[in-house]
Amino acid sequence: MNTETTMRLGVLFSGGKDSLFACWKAMQHEEVACLITVISRNPESYMFHTPNIHLAGLQAEAAGLPLVEAETAGEKETELLDLRRALLEARDRFGIEGVVTGAILSVYQASRVQRLCHDLDLWCFNPLWHTDQEAYMEDLIGAGFRVIITGVFSCPFDASWLGREIDHRALNELRGAARKYRITLTGEGGEFETFVVDAPFFSRRIAIEEASKVYRNHNGVLHIERAGLVER
Amino acid sequence: MILVIDLCYRENSLSRAEFVGPVAGILRGVGAVPIVRHYTAVSAPDLEAADGVILCGTALKDRGFMEGPERFGWLRVFGRPVLGISSGMLPIVATFDIGIEPCPGIGMTDIQVISPDPLFAGKEIFAAYELHEFAVQVTDRFVPLAVSDRCTQALRHCSLPIYALLFHPEVRNEWIIERFFDLTESD
Numbered sequence: 001m002n003t004e005t006t007m008r009l010g011v012l013f014s015g016g017k018d019s020l021f022a023c024w025k026a027m028q029h030e031e032v033a034c035l036i037t038v039i040s041r042n043p044e045s046y047m048f049h050t051p052n053i054h055l056a057g058l059q060a061e062a063a064g065l066p067l068v069e070a071e072t073a074g075e076k077e078t079e080l081l082d083l084r085r086a087l088l089e090a091r092d093r094f095g096i097e098g099v100v101t102g103a104i105l106s107v108y109q110a111s112r113v114q115r116l117c118h119d120l121d122l123w124c125f126n127p128l129w130h131t132d133q134e135a136y137m138e139d140l141i142g143a144g145f146r147v148i149i150t151g152v153f154s155c156p157f158d159a160s161w162l163g164r165e166i167d168h169r170a171l172n173e174l175r176g177a178a179r180k181y182r183i184t185l186t187g188e189g190g191e192f193e194t195f196v197v198d199a200p201f202f203s204r205r206i207a208i209e210e211a212s213k214v215y216r217n218h219n220g221v222l223h224i225e226r227a228g229l230v231e232r
Numbered sequence: 233m234i235l236v237i238d239l240c241y242r243e244n245s246l247s248r249a250e251f252v253g254p255v256a257g258i259l260r261g262v263g264a265v266p267i268v269r270h271y272t273a274v275s276a277p278d279l280e281a282a283d284g285v286i287l288c289g290t291a292l293k294d295r296g297f298m299e300g301p302e303r304f305g306w307l308r309v310f311g312r313p314v315l316g317i318s319s320g321m322l323p324i325v326a327t328f329d330i331g332i333e334p335c336p337g338i339g340m341t342d343i344q345v346i347s348p349d350p351l352f353a354g355k356e357i358f359a360a361y362e363l364h365e366f367a368v369q370v371t372d373r374f375v376p377l378a379v380s381d382r383c384t385q386a387l388r389h390c391s392l393p394i395y396a397l398l399f400h401p402e403v404r405n406e407w408i409i410e411r412f413f414d415l416t417e418s419d
Contacts, residue, residue: 107340118336125250127246127249
């Protein structure tokens with residue numbers, strides 16, 4: 001590899017804060033050629049399931065980046081074959097030389113992507129790997145990301161958290177919850193899921209026009225039914 | 233001061249946060265003062281001021297740092313503790329003429345300690361994260377300290393305080409980096 005030239009990279013993309021922040025980091029060092037999304041039909045998928053993945057296309061449009069999408073039934077190891085198919089498509093269509101993920105602590109997810117990249121002779125980047133979670137959340141807000149919570153799966157989150165933006169006040173409350181309930185500040189343990197409505201590299205932001213909440217006993221999801229792009 | 237050497241493909245690269253940041257963070261957490269230098273920018277004063285050196289790992293495809301292995305010749309005379317992590321053991325391997333062989337490993341593996349050493353004292357077996365394409369061959373110049381079911385995972389030079397780990401201690405085994413720092417304090 002010629003270290004003087006930038007690499008063309010594909011970003012594994014869920015629409016949540018970690019993949020978009022990793023994308024932004026990648027843009028500061030290399031060229032992001034496309035986003036890559038795997039849409040899982042299995043809500044129990046450890047690798048890919050996330051609420052509102054159907055809006056990945058809208059986020060990609062806001063970012064001005066092409067999106068490679070692949071569907072998967074979400075069964076444990078066959079979903080990796082579907083991810084492999086998506087990576088091959090990204091390599092063929094956009095000439096990617098490497099893949100970026102938003103993995104923070106999950107060895108399960110990171111090692112599976114590492115193996116696929118190794119098999120396909122692609123570089124693998126995890127710019128949030130074992131990051132200082134406190135500093136990361138501050139950076140996220142400070143850089144201008146607007147992130148809302150779209151899923152809660154743990155105590156102490158009640159229904160009021162669904163749709164709430166992670167601003168400094170919410171972050172302070174998350175800190176308190178992290179101390180008291182031993183959850184991760186970033187939701188890395190699956191305690192909550194997020195959706196990014198604005199990012200420093202978006203040309204327009206996402207406006208949520210219609211959404212519904214389903215919540216019971218510290219488990220809930222905000223389903224975004226209609227959304228569009230508006231001027232920032 | 234601990235000199236943390238970034239072996240990634242470019243100074244301030246996209247890989248730095250992944251392979252260098254966690255190591256420096258663990259050191260800061262135990263009160264150490266890590267100074268991070270890209271391998272192309274390590275100077276003689278950096279080495280003179282260092283109580284110990286950590287050679288960090290890299291992405292699997294990243295081997296540019298081995299294009300000039302002679303730049304790591306200081307390893308022969310440094311005399312203070314050195315820790316090579318995963319691909320960060322390659323400069324040690326090259327400097328001391330140890331052979332390597334293909335042996336890809338990605339994910340968690342069980343590590344068994346087989347020789348007594350302060351770095352692993354009190355541990356018999358532990359799980360660790362590996363990310364490598366090669367394994368080292370056994371040589372009488374290095375003592376194998378720990379193994380997995382497939383290869384040697386930790387080595388120490390037979391007379392110098394130079395350690396080489398195939399796995400990544402910054403993932404799930406921060407205690408190893410903390411103990412390495414202790415070694416630099418007591419050295």
